[in-house]
Amino acid sequence: MKMVFVVAGVLALTGCTINAPAIIDRHTVLEDEAAGEWPQFEKAMRDKSKEQGQVFFPKTPVTAKKARLYNVLGGELVEAGK
């Protein structure tokens, strides 16, 4: 199962694309040969992953920026009139 193969030729170079590698790595071949393909599930996973905006977490921890807003500083410790 551990094999490497050659892509026939190098894909055409165009202005805005990068060329394909001449040798495909072992993992790509292995996945192609022995891992199941689940197009609908894969699409569902991608759709769940792509974020077109913020993630709607109901609660988030207090961040440094938020804590800074609520920071109350001590008054300057100087005698009156100085």
Add this chain to the structure above:
Amino acid sequence: MRTHVAALILVLSLASRGDTFLEQETKKMNRLVPLTKITVGPDDQYQAAVDSANTIAIYTKKTDLVPRLYRMTLADGQETEFLPASADSQQAAVSPSGLVAFVYYKFSARGDICYRSITGPATEPVKCLKTEDGEKSSPFWKNGDELGYVVRDIGRPTAKVVVQDLKVGEKTTALMLGRLWSPAMKPGGKSLFFIEMTSEAANVPANRRLRMKDLRTGDVKTLNFPLPGISGFPAVNEDETYLYFSHYLSDTNGDGNIDGDDNSVVFRAPIASFADGKPVFPEQLTSAENNCSFPRPVGNQVYLTCAYEGSLDIYRMPATGVVPPTWDMAALQNAHQTARTYDERILLLNTMRYRGAPHSAERLLSNHLMADDTTAARFYLQEVRAAAPPKEKTFYGLFDHFLDARELRKAQRTAEVTPAYERDELAVDARLAAASGPERLKSIFRGTIRGYLGQTKEAQKHLAKIDMRGKAHPLELHYWYELAVLAADAKKLDEVYKRMLTAKELSEESRIYYAFRYLAQIEKAEAERVARLDKMIASTEGAVNLLLKSELVTLKIIQAKDAPGKDKAYAELDQLISQSASNFFLRKALYVRSILNLAEAAEFNYMTYVAANWIRYTTAADTEYANARDVFINASLDRAYVAYGDKKFQTADNYFYGSLTITDDLESHLGYLRSMIARGERKTIDERYQNLVDRKMIGDNFKFVQAALKIADSQEIGAYQEAEELLSEMTQDRDSPMRYLLLGSVQLERFLRRADAYKIDLPLFDKTHRNLSLAYDLGRDNQRIKAAALQNLAMLHQRVQNHGLAARFLQRRRDLGFTSGEEKAANAWLLARSLFYTYQPERAAEELSRVLDDKTLKLPPEFLVPLRERRAFYLADAGKHELAAKEYDELLAAGAITGEMNLAKVYLAQGYSHFKNKKGKSAREAFQKAAEQAEKLSKIPAGGDRLIAFEPARLLLVAYGFLGQLGERADREVALDKRKNLLLSRRDLLLEWRSAYIQNRLQAAVLAEKHDAKLAASQIREALDVALTLGKDDQFIARAVYETGVAYLAHALAHPELYKNSDTEQIQNLVNGATAAYDQMKPLPPEAKSRRAKLKSMWATYNLVSRS
């Protein structure tokens, strides 16, 4: 709804002020100017040099400890390599004509000073100066033709600043000698600035000086700035009126020294002010919090390198700094009042001083002490003591000893009291005991030292001795209070608080501050909280009393059992808020305490009312407005997100709408759109926004709303293009992380759709990466934005097979949590793939187990089979064959795997796992089924997300390979024959089909040998023919060649009769070729040495036998 209504009333009451109200309000906000981020992480990027047209920046990027120069077009943020990756480079300096000088390590490990044009490609040849020996650094342009730099003597601290005329070459002129670095001047200018070391000793304060040499007269002056700390990295503006420099003002890392390891701030000073040699107080341009250095003024802007958002990055700010130059003294006082950190206060105090306000060393001393910045505090302490009346000098003298003790404490990285630390603290204690000064202050400090040492009883003894009745200095009161916090019991602590909360010596702001701390302190004493609060209320008056009462009322809201009870209590709080309206410090403390208490108790309604009050009582001209606005957004959004999570979309959209109508905040806009769409009110959105547009309550940000609606309404690629255009045109909130996030997300969608196998749109990839990285960096403090940016960055990098980075992004995303089980499963699915691709298959399987084993996720049943199948695949790759085989057996037995392609693949993987488990029969059955299924399949070409063509022939090749090793001889021979034929007919399937073919022929020969030695000999000859072709291609050292040689010679020795007619020349060529190839390997690895010896000895034996 109350917030919603309050927000609308507020907006409508203010709407008459301008044409586009919210834009104007936002622009009008008085606040410190935020720094504009130019570069984005994760690598460190620093020391920008920018051309005089302010269009191109050259800067150093350090990746894996390797520094290299990069170029960025400032208009669009496009980054390119400035020099080839073959050598390190750094320290760019741009000449007025657009030449870039830099240190280049291509030709010498010590570096050369080289230069080339700013616009040319990375491959443009560079010119390097011919220079004398030494370590070269810090190039600068003396003028358009003369290039200066530092040459440091090797192994010595001395250096010289020299200049070389590029037209003449080689000959250099020395401008300065000494222990110096960082030279800087305006090209064609009159003066050279540099840093010179005045003392080698680390414990000598300010052992470095910023100096100026007049190039016409040769005079050298030391620039004297009355500031604590040391200066560095000078830079001169274009008309040579201002000197900009970094300054290490305070001991931010707490090591007791101010040096280059501390946070830096940027200052500037008029160069004309140096003429008389007197001390010059410079203008502070940044706060220590931002940790900025390497200023480079260009036009009316300054480029900086700052480190406060995770990595070193290039930023930009106005040449006048972050404090608006239009602020008068009242505005500065206002900003000082509303500051949130001591560093910000120090910046504002220094600005006031620069702009003519009387200098107050006491105020600076107080701020540095409160910031626990002992080294800078000592600087101002000396000034205060020098100016104090004789009888007060000993009072300040005791502080010197206390600061020693405090520095020792800060130097301890753990709470452990080591014998050495105890000895040193006790030595300070002894010095304090012997010092002259007020006994009360001595006891405070000596008690504190005992507290540091964990000697609570000793500390309490000191505390008990202290009589704080009568007048006390505010500093004395503060440190007495700190001692009590360190050592006192609750009863004593309440006594101390009572004194602090009623101390006439303190400003009201200070009393409120201690009351605020008191409230935080008694939070922990849950049972006694109300009783202690009641008692303290009875002992106090004025603002402090009102703050304490408001805490009690807030607790009433929380404890009330029903809405009417809560509303009644809130009405009381509302009244107290009204009473506090004119007292900023009281109002702020009251708001903060109420919001924190209500948030903790999840009373989001009332929390939002308080936040609405905060912004209602704050005008846009007030520097507090930006803070109040942020508080309001946070409170509204917290409430909205909770409602959204509970699927109460109407409540959610109310709060989002309430927030957006006051703040025009992009996150609120998108939240509102999402909530409205979730409850099926898409049409109402158009009406609402038309109304906002008509009332001019939304302007430029409407483009953001339109873009979001485009992609919500249509999944067509055109919608994404239009959305991208709208977002790119935005000006008002251009630097908002939300804009970058939506823009990057839209681009990601376009990028993924355009990608075709390995062909990708590289410029689009770069833009997407940059925008999502900016969303991540600028949204660092917003977990919701950060999570989205990380997820999208991961998808982008996974698509281009950059799995290492994708895995890092996905792991960080995972750590932030998920809003649903499906989201978690999606993250695990992607993360597992990237882990597999980065040689971590076991961790990949673990990631999938995390979601498969977590029953609380309630994943849909259709998710389980793909997740289990892929886990088995990763387990097999990780060598966990028993687990993998079990999973495959279960899935196949249950009929969960369907379709010819999946059956072929899964049987193949199942067979492999059984084969590895030495279960030959099961393995053979699986491989046979895999082959049966594969024979039914056709090739699927690469394209879209399919990176490579699916070739069923490859599956057959693998299956036949294994079947050749399993079962009865005849079956194995058939399989080997099929594999041989496939190898010959599809030579394109493998990178080197010949090795596989030789292996196949030798396997066949082993099988044939037992029943037909002649057939075996012919198979070995087939291998020999192909092995020689490998040799012709310079591959004599290939293992297949060696194995062919050994097999041939061994078989020929055993069956000489079968080889009599064979061509001895062929095997001789193989042996000679392989031996020669091994001989060329230097050094010869042990395995190759052994192969060489074996071949030679077998050849010698073969020769001997064949001659006889």
